[in-house]
Amino acid sequence: MINEFRKNLLLGNVRKNLIIDGGCVLGLLTVCFAIDDLSFSFFTERVAKILFVLVVLFRGARLVSDTLTDEFQNNMWDFIRLSRQSAFSLVWSKLLGRTITVWLGGSIALTAYAFAEAKWLDPWTIAIVITSFIAAGVITHVVTFLVQLLAIYRQQSEGYDIGKMNRLGVQIIGLLAALPILSTIYESNSLGTILDGVIWYGWYIDLPLVLLCLTVFAITWALIASAMMMRRLLAYVPVFWVWPVFLISFALVINGFETLPYSLYYIGTLFSGGVSGIHLITLGFAAIIYVLLCFEPLGPNHIQALIKQLSSRTAIDILQHLPRSIITLVGMVAVIAVSLIFTHPTQDASVKITLALLYIGRDVLLVYGLALRLCRHRKTLASTPIIITILLLYFALPFGLDQIGLNFIATLTSPIVGNDWMALLSAIGQLVMVTVFAFRQITIMRDSKVSHAQGQ
Amino acid sequence: MNTLLSINGLSFSYGRKTALNGISLDLKEGGVTALIGQNGAGKTTLMRAITGLLPITENVVTVDGIDVASNPRKVHQMVGFLPDMLGFYPSLTVQDNLAYAAQINGLTDEEARQAVENTLLRLDLTSKKSDPAGSLSRGWRQRISIAQAIVHSPRFLALDEPATGLDPDARLSLSKLFLELNQAGMTLLVSSHILAELEDYCNHIIMLEDGELVGQRDIKNFLAYRKSDVKDLRIELADDRTSIERALLILSQDTQCNDIFHRDRIITLRFHGTDADQHILLKNLFAADVHVLSAGEDHNGQRETLRDAYHRMNNKTPPR
Known part of the structure; x- marks a missing residue:
């Protein structure tokens, strides 16, 4: 049967996107591997990071905004509002169903990056960097989705049919949300050269780790906010305690x-x-x-x-x-x-x-x-x-x-x-x-x- | 019959434009109600308000006693809605579109499979089930949209212009389908401009004009039998081409004559006038040298149609 997740996979044209997102990334990195004298080295590492940002962040944000705009273009939004789907299943189905192939491409890029940096960085630092990249991708997708839901909610509150949405504006906001953590990753080639940090409840914590933790905190609440906003759009009774807990x-x-x-x-x-x-x-x-x-x-x-x-x-x-x-x-x-x-x-x-x-x-x-x-x-x-x-x-x-x-x-x-x-x-x-x-x-x-x- | 839908003073505006103004009405369960009105009368807005898709104030619209504004989710579980804009996923097959509709409306896998099969049969979509929905013509797409609205057998079904884009055979099938659904216990509210078909399956009528309710009654009381100033006339002419042409010209120019039908030497028409007006009409025909063999009331087809009643209520002369 066709549930929301499977529908998004079908609408996302997984076969075609596998070639674009997975195949292209793999192909380009193979070329870099060849340029680096058949080894994962400096060139591969740089290209891998750029490909991750291009595929997961830029392309991913676009695909995430498509999951909602498609419903309006196909005149199916009201049908979904009248359905019995839960808000949370709608949120994760749309977020993951449409972006599954960009994460595949991103995984290929991060794997190449890890091999390239293995000669220079310790495993803990590599893990932090990879986790930071993943967090940057997730927060871009989730914030794009949330901002788009907010725009829909405002228009729906007026009783208007949802007209054209400023998709580019929404995607830019999503990308901006990833900027703090991305800037830390790109500030230097190696996290070991970043000396900045903070004292938090008496503990000294390096800035990259602080930003990673804050990004994870933001992702968690952005996901919850998306689910709550979707609940409002589907006319569920609001969950009153979520906002005070936040x-x-x-x-x-x-x-x-x-x-x-x-x-x-x-x-x-x-x-x-x-x-x-x-x-x-x-x-x-x-x-x-x-x-x-x-x-x-x-x-x-x-x-x-x-x-x-x-x-x-x-x-x-x-x-x-x-x-x-x-x-x-x-x-x-x-x-x-x-x-x-x-x-x-x-x-x-x-x-x-x-x-x-x-x-x-x-x-x-x-x-x-x-x-x-x-x-x-x-x-x-x-x-x-x-x-x-x-x-x-x-x-x-x-x-x-x-x-x-x-x-x-x-x-x-x-x-x-x-x-x-x-x-x-x-x-x-x-x-x-x-x-x-x-x-x-x-x-x-x-x-x-x-x-x-x-x-x- | 119980009251399924109750509206009490519903008003709604889009910015400065008032779409609905103080609508109050009740719909009984088990009926098929026609919602008619000109373009911009507020039919779509009314349907969207009833189904909880518009932000209305509390305690104005209730479905089976449940306030739409404060408990929209409960209302959504009972209603199906076909909007006037076709909704489906073009890249999914017809069957996948229906399977998705069934799944998200709470049917289990087995129930959904059965419901999809039944709905494909009902809407005559079985032969198209594996085709991408976007590759089909307008008429087939309309059927897909209708199928999506009924696949989960809602208790109350609101349909906004369901027959748009359908050929006459398909519209006839649709009329039969609505009767079938009603006999199975579904309450229907149908808006349409194709008035002739509405009277085939509707037993109640609501008329909107400029956002206000101007009429609500059973359809039998709405249509007038043999009103004294409306009659069907039958004029037999001599087998003379010139006479026939002149007669048709005179009749078409007379504003009291409508639905003029001509076969061989016989002309039948709907005459809106008194006996004295009828006498003047015949005098005009004779004066134009039309060879009239006989003229009198046609006793076949006496009933005023819904279309005529609609125009009569609007104080308009029915179009020719």
Whole structure:
């Protein structure tokens, strides 16, 4: 019988791709072997790495995006949505079913690489490099898949038929996700020359191993996120505990960094007194919140459903319907509160962190208010107004004020610049104003629904 | 019969365009309902909302008591849907397409094998089962799409323009298939522009216009028997080619005359007018020197068709 995995194998034209992905790689490496005087040497090693990146990353990302775009081109997406398939089986079937031949080609390339490097590197280093390559391939595929699912989810939230998707954009994002780990591999011919490292919960760990572990962490959660996103697209009930567990694991990982790599020293200079776990958690959670604000579908229906859940349902129902940006903000407040109690940071650090919380709260409420005000004829707020608002608030406005000599005003509008009680007061004032704006929009929404119902 | 589908104030818009506005209706289980309306009336949007493919608000659409918005997965297990755009994998064979459809809709290997065989027979696809779906003509592809929608025997089946692209013989087979499926217990909702075939198997009709429900009733009450201002006329002419040509010209120019059919010296037509109008028509024929031997009501084919009723409800003159 034809299940999803077998269908993807058939659609992927395995026989033809075996020749392209497996045959070509094997052929080219055989030529290199001949050029290297019938041995695996420098030339073979270089070509093998390049072929792996070309076949597994570039071609693989393209094939992964094909698994979803094909469903729309063949008008089968709605059919799949109505089916009884589980989200997880759909995810792994699509990821593996279409890319099986590129992994075959990649395996050939990595085998040639291993033989070539065996003369120069110890087995442990070779294992790390090979695992890093594989991790780079996997994260490219999984992130490409996840971003494509996110794009579908946003369009579906509007009720539109899925039109053309920017496949190239999605594939570029997937490739960018592999950049950190790839840059480590390509920084030098041998991992032994990389001296950079970090201290994590008291252990010194070499940078390549750190990046590999972080990449594996990212892959795990990207896979889980893909399955959760697929569940949403298939209209399964959301699994409410996954996001809080992700935030906790993210905080635990980030909190362990007592030092940063030399290449990231700039981030450390942002914090007087040096970087600490609480700083990194603040930065990390803030980044997650702003990404969610830009890309999580949010509109009047979502806010109305949220208000209804808050007023009448159980905690689990509330968690299932709470936007992730709100959950992350609450989590951020909780983690920071605990850290402030137990770690006793400096006054300067405390002010900075409090400012960050206030401004993030302001921005979240501002976006929710805009979602109600601007969504008269849309179901969800587009990402563009949010991105423009954030760029204005944090870059254009402080820069412009600084240019015209009004830097003191910039300290009242941005936690990056401001650092004193005036900035705190200003932040509280802005938060109050935006809260009033957001609740006003909710009242307008409720009144318009009442008058519409009465009109009927 | 129980109510299988209940809609209460369904509205939906695409941006500024309102596709559905306050639709409320009930469908009984076991019926075959025709959904008719002009292009852009909201038929496809209604079907997609019913099957849970659109983001609608809660407690507006229920299927067998289950709210589509809050429990779409449970609803999906009960429904099959044929969209207006053909959906299949061109590079897979017909049999593989159906096997996949059966598998992902929860049938076991053995059940799927049996269901695929039965469905191939029902849709007359057995001879094409090993052909790549993409290599077949439009009509065969339509059959594949229909087959995919019914292979798992859903309780409620929504079909959006199922007869598009089918030849008359295939459309007749399809009508028989729908009757068969209904007799086997399936509830059907069918939208189509081919009104003549709908009345062969539908027992209930819903009419949409500009996103609003303008009519919903049993089909027997929808069609009018022998309305006083609609009658079938039979005109016998002398065996004179010129007379016949003149008569046909006059009748075709008269807006009260439709469905004009001519064989040898006999002209039959559907006349929308009173007796006085009929008298004027005959006077015009005589004035044009048409040799009329006899003229009167044709007592064969008295019933108003669904097509006529549709146009009558739209206050339009039926096209010739």
